[in-house]
Amino acid sequence: MRRPYLNTPATLTSLLLGFATSCAPKPPEPTAPPTAPSASTPEAQTPPESGPFAKELAEVAKVRGLGAKHAVAGRRVSREEMMREVDAELEREVPPSVVTGLTAALVALRLAPSDFDYMSAVRSLMGEKLAGFYQPRTKTLFIAQDLPENEQIATLHHELVHALQDQHFDLGPRVAYREGAGDEQAALHALAEGEAMHVMVDLMLAPYGKSALDLSEEQLAAMEADQTVDVDVPPVLVRSLVSPYFDGQRFVQALRRRGGWGAVTKAWSAPPMSSEQLLHIAKYDAKEPPIQVTAAPPPSAEYRREFRDVMGEQGLRAVLQEWHSAPVGAALASGWGGDQLAVYDSAGKRAVAWLIVMDTEAFAGRLEKGLVPGLVPSAAPAADGSRCEESPRGPTALLRDGRRLVVAVLPDGSCTAARSWATAAVAAAPQ
Numbered sequence: 001m002r003r004p005y006l007n008t009p010a011t012l013t014s015l016l017l018g019f020a021t022s023c024a025p026k027p028p029e030p031t032a033p034p035t036a037p038s039a040s041t042p043e044a045q046t047p048p049e050s051g052p053f054a055k056e057l058a059e060v061a062k063v064r065g066l067g068a069k070h071a072v073a074g075r076r077v078s079r080e081e082m083m084r085e086v087d088a089e090l091e092r093e094v095p096p097s098v099v100t101g102l103t104a105a106l107v108a109l110r111l112a113p114s115d116f117d118y119m120s121a122v123r124s125l126m127g128e129k130l131a132g133f134y135q136p137r138t139k140t141l142f143i144a145q146d147l148p149e150n151e152q153i154a155t156l157h158h159e160l161v162h163a164l165q166d167q168h169f170d171l172g173p174r175v176a177y178r179e180g181a182g183d184e185q186a187a188l189h190a191l192a193e194g195e196a197m198h199v200m201v202d203l204m205l206a207p208y209g210k211s212a213l214d215l216s217e218e219q220l221a222a223m224e225a226d227q228t229v230d231v232d233v234p235p236v237l238v239r240s241l242v243s244p245y246f247d248g249q250r251f252v253q254a255l256r257r258r259g260g261w262g263a264v265t266k267a268w269s270a271p272p273m274s275s276e277q278l279l280h281i282a283k284y285d286a287k288e289p290p291i292q293v294t295a296a297p298p299p300s301a302e303y304r305r306e307f308r309d310v311m312g313e314q315g316l317r318a319v320l321q322e323w324h325s326a327p328v329g330a331a332l333a334s335g336w337g338g339d340q341l342a343v344y345d346s347a348g349k350r351a352v353a354w355l356i357v358m359d360t361e362a363f364a365g366r367l368e369k370g371l372v373p374g375l376v377p378s379a380a381p382a383a384d385g386s387r388c389e390e391s392p393r394g395p396t397a398l399l400r401d402g403r404r405l406v407v408a409v410l411p412d413g414s415c416t417a418a419r420s421w422a423t424a425a426v427a428a429a430p431q
């Protein structure tokens, strides 16, 4: 399945690769000897018996307990042809301002080099990792024919789940680009990937009498840490690519453990509203809403806003993991309440402000400390506690007021101007 947009760091690439099987779908080798598959699989509606993948669609529908409404179109293609399809989809679906805005944000946040070419990095990643994808627009799936046979089958199962999701839950329109909806869509995306991974892994482990429910947190964490790439792209992109698969698997596992596939079906009618809810099922159960944060005002009258979006807890975590270990980054991000990243353009020069509101002042204080080493490593705090550092990328100011925090990066000028913008920006956020 494809998710046609780039938006948050946590979903930067998954928006593009989102409904693809793009991280290696290999569960750990089970040690138990193969046994007969369980006879207690849920009943499915009789699936359509036509189409190129009728047999596999029937298997997937049966394991998921969700009948196929109609056959799924698709084909095995060369990597080149698949990349052409993906390229065409990018052209069609991704607004140019999203690409330029995100590029500016990644550079300003020191997560990518200043000559960073976003689309070329995404294409490199896809060229290496893409195994298949489902295109909701044409309701067609593609499988890379250069994969070993067992991986082709696993990928096919995965993509067929996305086709079922599209048939039952109307996936396409729900993931179409909406300004500011990045985090909400990231949560939905993770639900989709988690479900597709679960069905795929269930089918892989069935001969061993096991299922995705048997994967321990240790195994999931090891698999996640094992997802590396050979291409030279900013690591935050790789984390963004991998996150929805693993965050989604944990969420779906929790749902299945307490309510079976029925709980997953229910989640499609009331999906997590944010990646915060996705990452903390107690917050999902409590329906803890994200704090609405509006974009910072522009730094001056000659700037116009080019891009804005919510990064979410998942996006914040992906950024923090640049400078901290995975668990420390996750812990620092865990008090996320709401945020808004905005990029402003003035004749090709871009200013970036990221406003974050944490749940409490204590969380915000820890986050501030966690951002210093990455964003303003050599800046001493001023009397008001703010920090600012001038660099070739422009002055970067980090300012906290209670539980509100802002990172403000100007393309040029002085720390005085950056601090003043940061002060105006933080004042505009909810207390």
Ligand SMILES: [Zn+2]
Pocket (backbone or CB within 6 Å): 001, 018, 019, 020, 021, 022, 158, 162, 192, 193, 196
């Ligand atoms: Zn997928």
